[in-house]
Amino acid sequence: MPELPEVEVIRLGLAPIVTGREVKSCYLSGQSLRHPVPAEDIKTWVLGQKISDTGRRAKYLLLNLNNGASLIFHLGMSGRLTINPAGQASGKHDHVRLLLDNGFELRLNDARRFGSLRILKPGDDRNSFFKKIGPEPFSKAFSPKYLLSRAVGRARPVKNFLMDGEVVAGIGNIYASEILFAAGINPSSPAGSLDNKDWAKIIKASKAVLKKAIACGGTTIMDFVNSSNEAGYFQNELLVYKREGECCSRCGTTIQQTKMAGRATYYCPGCQRQL
DNA sequence: AACTATACCTGCAAGC
DNA sequence: TGCTTGCAGGTATAGT
Numbered sequence: 001m002p003e004l005p006e007v008e009v010i011r012l013g014l015a016p017i018v019t020g021r022e023v024k025s026c027y028l029s030g031q032s033l034r035h036p037v038p039a040e041d042i043k044t045w046v047l048g049q050k051i052s053d054t055g056r057r058a059k060y061l062l063l064n065l066n067n068g069a070s071l072i073f074h075l076g077m078s079g080r081l082t083i084n085p086a087g088q089a090s091g092k093h094d095h096v097r098l099l100l101d102n103g104f105e106l107r108l109n110d111a112r113r114f115g116s117l118r119i120l121k122p123g124d125d126r127n128s129f130f131k132k133i134g135p136e137p138f139s140k141a142f143s144p145k146y147l148l149s150r151a152v153g154r155a156r157p158v159k160n161f162l163m164d165g166e167v168v169a170g171i172g173n174i175y176a177s178e179i180l181f182a183a184g185i186n187p188s189s190p191a192g193s194l195d196n197k198d199w200a201k202i203i204k205a206s207k208a209v210l211k212k213a214i215a216c217g218g219t220t221i222m223d224f225v226n227s228s229n230e231a232g233y234f235q236n237e238l239l240v241y242k243r244e245g246e247c248c249s250r251c252g253t254t255i256q257q258t259k260m261a262g263r264a265t266y267y268c269p270g271c272q273r274q275l
Numbered sequence: 276a277a278c279t280a281t282a283c284c285t286g287c288a289a290g291c
Numbered sequence: 292t293g294c295t296t297g298c299a300g301g302t303a304t305a306g307t
Contacts, residue, residue, distance in 0.1 A: 002300060002301090003300060003301090006300075034283075034301090034302080034303085059300095059301075059302095074301085074302090075300090075301090076283095076284095076300085076301055076302085077284090077285095077299065077300055077301055077302095078284085078285075078286085078299085078300080093285085110284095110285095111284075111285050111286065112283085112284045112285050112286085112299090112301095113283080113284055113285080114283070114284070114301060114302080115301090153277095154277080154278095155277085155278085156277075156278060156279090160278085160279090163301095165301090165302080172300055172301070173299090173300060173301085174300060175300095219300080221299075221300065222286090222287080222299060222300075223286090223299095223300095224300070261278085261279060261280085262279080262280070262281085264298085264299090
């Protein structure tokens with residue numbers, strides 16, 4: 001489900017409710033997510049602690065605790081992280097419920113169970129947890145020079161390259177298509193064939209598309225909801241994703257769908273330059 | 276080393 | 292209606 005904008009929208013919604021609150025108790029469904037839910041670590045490091053602040057790295061959402069520990073959520077394809085009134089009965093696929101000291105609870109619901117919850121203990125090095133993740137799209141490190149150096153000699157399609165979390169954090173299947181449309185570059189172009197100017201366009205497009213998606217509350221294709229169970233509306237702003245057969249908003253050519261590395265890919269053959 | 280296919284899991288829509 | 296099939300926002304791992 002969620003790419004960088006959706007995770008950020010959830011974080012922005014949660015932050016005012018959870019910041020400064022103590023975690024009073026925890027309910028676990030007992031079902032394993034992508035990784036086993038660390039029940040012992042939650043008991044030892046989370047219960048009785050206050051949430052000092054929230055964070056995000058790539059598609060991971062962080063809740064940092066007063067004792068130096070952190071909860072690290074990943075929502076996989078179908079995960080939801082919502083604020084609910086305390087005491088509501090568990091719904092189907094509710095896997096983690098954290099009761100807070102203000103009458104609310106934070107609930108992780110995930111039908112497909114590709115998501116995860118992991119605990120960083122107070123002494124654990126968070127840099128090593130994220131050591132394989134590339135720079136954030138809004139950071140200075142996400143530069144033409146960096147991308148050029150990562151892409152040199154690479155034959156793989158630029159779309160697959162952009163979706164690689166070790167290259168850049170947070171860009172998934174929807175936004176990869178949208179960013180390449182905005183940049184005017186065909187998704188099948190070999191990454192190594194882009195020059196400095198092309199990467200500059202992609203960087204500019206990435207920031208613009210992701211920023212607008214956050215402002216729109218994320219993209220709801222199937223079932224994304226924010227922390228208050230509300231849908232986003234960036235799906236109305238998508239210019240190529242899921243729009244095969246429609247006319248390109250920029251040049252009128254029919255938008256095409258294809259498959260790249262097993263993922264649906266959308267582009268305009270008229271105005272996205274093939275390199 | 277670089278890259279792709281597969282596996283993980285449930286739900287839903289489309290087609291028959 | 293009910294069955295089957297394919298597809299869905301991610302990513303770790305197996306395989307070429």
